Amino acid sequence: MSMALQVRDLRYCYPDGKEALKGVTFAVEDGECVGLVGPNGAGKSTLLLHLNGLLPETDAPLPAVWVRGIPVSRDRAREIHRRVGLLFQDPDDQLFCPTVFEDVAFGPSQLGLGEQEVKTLVESSLRTVGLEGFEHRMPHHLSGGEKRRVCLAGVLACRPEILVLDEPTSDLDPRAKRELKALLGGLPATRIIATHDLELVVELCSRVILIDEGRVVAEGSAGALLGDETLMLAHGLEKPHILRHRHPH
Amino acid sequence: MRLQASFHLPPSIISRLQASVKAAGALVILLGIASLPLGVPLLLIVPVVVTSAAALLSRFPPVTLLRRLLMLEPFAVAASALVLFRPDGWTAFWTLLVKSSLSLTIVIIFSATTPFGDIFMLLRRLKLPGILLTTIALLYRYLFVLADQVERMRRARAGRTFAKGRRLAWFLNSGVIGHLAVRSVERAERVYAAMRARGWE
Numbered sequence: 001m002s003m004a005l006q007v008r009d010l011r012y013c014y015p016d017g018k019e020a021l022k023g024v025t026f027a028v029e030d031g032e033c034v035g036l037v038g039p040n041g042a043g044k045s046t047l048l049l050h051l052n053g054l055l056p057e058t059d060a061p062l063p064a065v066w067v068r069g070i071p072v073s074r075d076r077a078r079e080i081h082r083r084v085g086l087l088f089q090d091p092d093d094q095l096f097c098p099t100v101f102e103d104v105a106f107g108p109s110q111l112g113l114g115e116q117e118v119k120t121l122v123e124s125s126l127r128t129v130g131l132e133g134f135e136h137r138m139p140h141h142l143s144g145g146e147k148r149r150v151c152l153a154g155v156l157a158c159r160p161e162i163l164v165l166d167e168p169t170s171d172l173d174p175r176a177k178r179e180l181k182a183l184l185g186g187l188p189a190t191r192i193i194a195t196h197d198l199e200l201v202v203e204l205c206s207r208v209i210l211i212d213e214g215r216v217v218a219e220g221s222a223g224a225l226l227g228d229e230t231l232m233l234a235h236g237l238e239k240p241h242i243l244r245h246r247h248p249h
Numbered sequence: 250m251r252l253q254a255s256f257h258l259p260p261s262i263i264s265r266l267q268a269s270v271k272a273a274g275a276l277v278i279l280l281g282i283a284s285l286p287l288g289v290p291l292l293l294i295v296p297v298v299v300t301s302a303a304a305l306l307s308r309f310p311p312v313t314l315l316r317r318l319l320m321l322e323p324f325a326v327a328a329s330a331l332v333l334f335r336p337d338g339w340t341a342f343w344t345l346l347v348k349s350s351l352s353l354t355i356v357i358i359f360s361a362t363t364p365f366g367d368i369f370m371l372l373r374r375l376k377l378p379g380i381l382l383t384t385i386a387l388l389y390r391y392l393f394v395l396a397d398q399v400e401r402m403r404r405a406r407a408g409r410t411f412a413k414g415r416r417l418a419w420f421l422n423s424g425v426i427g428h429l430a431v432r433s434v435e436r437a438e439r440v441y442a443a444m445r446a447r448g449w450e
C-alpha cells in the first residue's frame with residue numbers, strides 16, 4: 001500500500017510565541033481512516049492546517065509534510081489544496097458564497113474547469129451528501145447538519161484524494177450526527193478526522209493518533225487506544241461509552 | 250436585531266420580470282430623474298407618476314416603503330442641502346430632495362423585488378471586476394452571520410444584566426461592538442483560510 005501522507009518532525013510556533021506543534025511525526029496509508037484525538041489546545045487544528053498547506057505562512061527550511069511524496073511548500077500550494085480537502089470546524093467559515101450552488105462550485109471554478117463540468121460536479125457532490133435540489137438555497141437558511149453537508153460537498157467537488165476533517169460532528173443533533181457518520185463511512189478517500197466524538201472514531205477509524213501539548217503521545221488501533229482508560233483520562237479524554245458497554249458475547 | 254434575507258413582497262408584475270429587464274428599466278428612470286433641471290418643480294410630476302406606478306405595480310405596502318425611504322432620507326437631505334447656497338436655494342433644494350427621494354424609491358423597489366442571487370448574477374454578466382463581486386458576495390453572506398452573532402452576544406449580556414440605565418446600556422453595547430470587531434477579524438482569517446483551502450489565490 002502506498003503512503004498518502006507523511007509528517008516528519010513537524011514543528012510550529014504561532015507569531016505570539018506559543019509553540020503549538022513540537023515535533024509531530026506520523027504517516028497515513030492510502031485508503032486509511034485515521035482518527036486524531038486529543039484535548040482542547042493539543043494542536044489538532046493547527047496540525048490539520050499544515051496538512052492542507054495553509055500553514056506555515058512562510059516555507060520552513062526543510063519540508064515536514066509530504067502528500068503522496070510531494071513536499072508541502074508555497075509553490076506547490078495549489079496542487080496540495082487540490083489533493084487534500086479540508087473541512088473546517090465552523091460551517092459559517094467555510095460557506096462564504098451567497099448560494100449553495102456557488103459555494104460548492106467555488107473550488108472547481110478555481111481549478112479552471114468549464115461551466116458545464118462545474119455544474120455536473122456540483123450536482124454529483126450535492127447528490128453524494130444527500131442535498132439534491134439545494135442549489136439555490138442560501139447558507140443562512142440551512143440547518144446545522146445541512147450546512148455541514150454542503151461544506152462537505154464543497155470539499156468533495158474538488159475531488160480530493162485525502163479528506164481532512166476538523167470536528168465534523170460538533171454542534172450536530174444525534175440524527176444529523178448519524179447521517180454524517182454514514183456519509184463519511186461510505187467515502188472512498190483517505191480520511192483524517194480530528195474530533196472529540198470518540199464514538200465516531202471507534203465506528204469509522206481503523207487507527208487513532210493521540211496528540212497532546214503538540215506531540216504525538218500514542219498511536220494504535222481505535223479499540224486498544226481509546227479503551228485504555230488511564231491513558232484517556234491522563235490526556236483529558238474519556239473511554240467512549242461504546243467501548244465501556246461492549247460485551248464479550 | 251433580526252436580519253431578513255429578503256423582504257417578501259407578494260408576487261407582482263415587477264417581481265416576475267427578469268432582473269436584467271428590471272435593472273435596465275430602473276436605470277432609464279434614474280437617468281430620466283437625474284437629467285431633470287433643478288428649479289422647475291412642475292417637471293417633477295412625470296417621475297412622481299412613474300415612481301408611484303412602479304410602487305403600485307410592485308405591490309409594495311406603502312407604509313413599509315415609506316419607512317425604508319425615511320431610513321435613507323438623511324443622506325438625501327444632506328446631499329440636497331449643498332444647493333442651498335445657490336441664488337434659487339430653496340426651490341433647488343426641494344427639487345433635488347424630491348429627485349433624490351424618487352431615485353431612492355426606485356432603488357428600494359428594485360432591490361425588494363429582485364432576489365440577491367439574481368442581482369449578483371446580473372453584476373457578474375455585466376463583467377464587474379471579480380474582486381468587487383467577491384467583496385459584495387462576502388458582505389451579503391456575513392451580514393447575516395454577524396447579525397446572529399450580535400443577537401447571541403446581546404442576549405447573553407442581557408441575561409446577566411440586572412440593573413437598568415442608559416449609561417450601562419451604552420457601556421454594554423460598546424463592549425459588544427468591540428468583541429464583535431475582534432471576532433470578525435478572527436473569522437475573516439478563518440474564511441480566508443477556507444477560501445485558500447479550495448484553491449483561491
